[in-house]
Amino acid sequence: MFANFRLAMAWLHTWFGLVLGFVLMVVFFFGALSVFDREIDRWGIPASRFEPQPMPSFDKVLKPVFESMQPTQESIDRMRPRVDGPMPERYDTVRRWGAYTTHRDPVLGVFAGYEVPNAKDPDEAIFASRTIDPRTGAALPDDRLKIGSRFFYPLHYSLNFHWLDLGYWIVGLAALVMLAALVSGVVMHRKIFREFFTFRPRKSTQRSALDLHNLTGVVALPFHFFFAFTGLVIFAGLYFPVTHTQLHPLHELHEQHEEQETGLPQDRAGVPAPLASVDAMVAEAQRRWASRGMAGEVGFLALQHVGDANGYVSIYRAGTDRIALTGEGIHFKASTGEVLHEDPPPTAVASVAEFLTGLHLQHFRHWLLRWLYVLGGLAGCVCIATGLVFFVEKRKRQHAKQGSSGARVADAMAVTTVTGMLVATLGMLIANRLLPENLPNRGDWEQYCFWGAWLLAMAHAFWRTAPVAEGRLAPAWREQCWAVAAMAVAAVLLNWLTTGDHLLRTLAAGYWPVAGVDLFMLVSAALAAYAARRLGRRVRGAADARAMVAEAARA
């Protein structure tokens, strides 16, 4: 079919890259934003603009919160088809209470899982969750969307497309194709070392785009490879759901073995029991960590089988200073507070798994590495975007001659996914500041604004790429660059007008979550305006050249 291996690789790289490049662009861009998901949450929810807090006292703050929680009507309705018979009014048999925090969280997310009587799968639980102010235990409004951690972040790995979990599968396929694209890209690239530092911005658009594509692909190759790979590792359980299908009996057996080894009961005893002071257990866990030379804060706190004689409390150390998310778990008997089990140091395999997931999820404290990840993610975006531009540049003249609209459609899609995505993101942030404070389901409206802005950008992209069909540059790029610049400045101004937190104040107070988001948007605005001006100059240059040719022809 192909004359040689390199041509086969080129075909694979071109066509799979084109089709899944649009998905990968979304994955890379929102992945880069997710590095600062919690900071974006602070920007979007002004009531949560205070310093990160440690895990609060369980006995004083968390216990009353957990006791007042119940699943929402929505999750009860979702559970209904998987239950034989009617659903109960209240859920009182608690399977698990949990709270997870990191060094960047001012507010605390807590969850509770309850047993569902007559559930078709008796292992399935129904969940309730809440976000609280850990200083007081007061609940934050449920319909206030955490734009960073509940919208941009899931968009990164599921496209927020949950029907049949299809979003996860599309992203998984894209990650797999990305790995193939990296390998085939390296095979195609003849001068990987000779042109390692090469970017020639003054050459033709096609050449410059290819230079930039190679440069951003090659220098960040380890990043691209590791993030595509670890992303697949994180969702391996979803892509290969063997533990609860083919290997179900083995899984059950393993649970029994684990119970025997650790003394942590899998099931309730059915005998009610009181709960001892969890704060005392936390103090004991911290004392034990300190004695191992690993003093630290609590990252994850979980209570299993609450109110039962088999109940136990698991306390995990926050992985602030290492790659793994949490670790050094210590488990206590809930009714007495005696230590049941201390997790042994992880095995080699477990350490590798923790490292791979941890390096991708990055809950550690390392601001330089965080920014380097953003750089890696944006380098990936540049790599994909220039790949798309190269695809169009290479074909547009030929397509113009043949009267084919292939290049035009590809260019319109490229505009939609590159600048259109920025328009959608900024549209959402602007909506976040403009929508009335007490609008019911405010978070849903923010999401409609996001998708609406993206649709508008797409319509504009298809409308304003007509010149590509004649082999010229699409004005859509330049116009959307101007839109991005204007919208980014507008978002910063709206943040000032609606919250009073202007840059001078946030910078003076050293409040980086909001100052950082504002500064990032201003820098983006400057870059977008610069790009728009350069594109304008290029269009005028081309028009002048054509006019001179026409003039010469007439003379």
Add this chain to the structure above:
Amino acid sequence: MPDALMLLAAVAASVAGMGWLALAMDVHWEQVRGDAPRRPACVACLRALGALALAASLALCLAVDHPSMAALVWVMALAAGALAVAMTLAWRPHWLAVLVMRAPGRVGA
């Protein structure tokens, strides 16, 4: 030395190292130094210098963080260094002349 400064030094070492490796290549040497002659020994010397700087960058990363984290910081710092050098070569190549102890004058000026 505080951690932040050590990390800054690690990134600087990575940029310098990548810069020296680039200067060991004929195309980039011409971009930076124009017709200024360069002996073959100089190429080897630039390469060695580049490798040393990158190794120094790794050492600095290891001095600050747990090895698992230091490895990630170093790999990403290399990418940042290479990008910085490539962009400098594209827009302001003569700036890299400071790496060979020359004032960053315009080539041919």
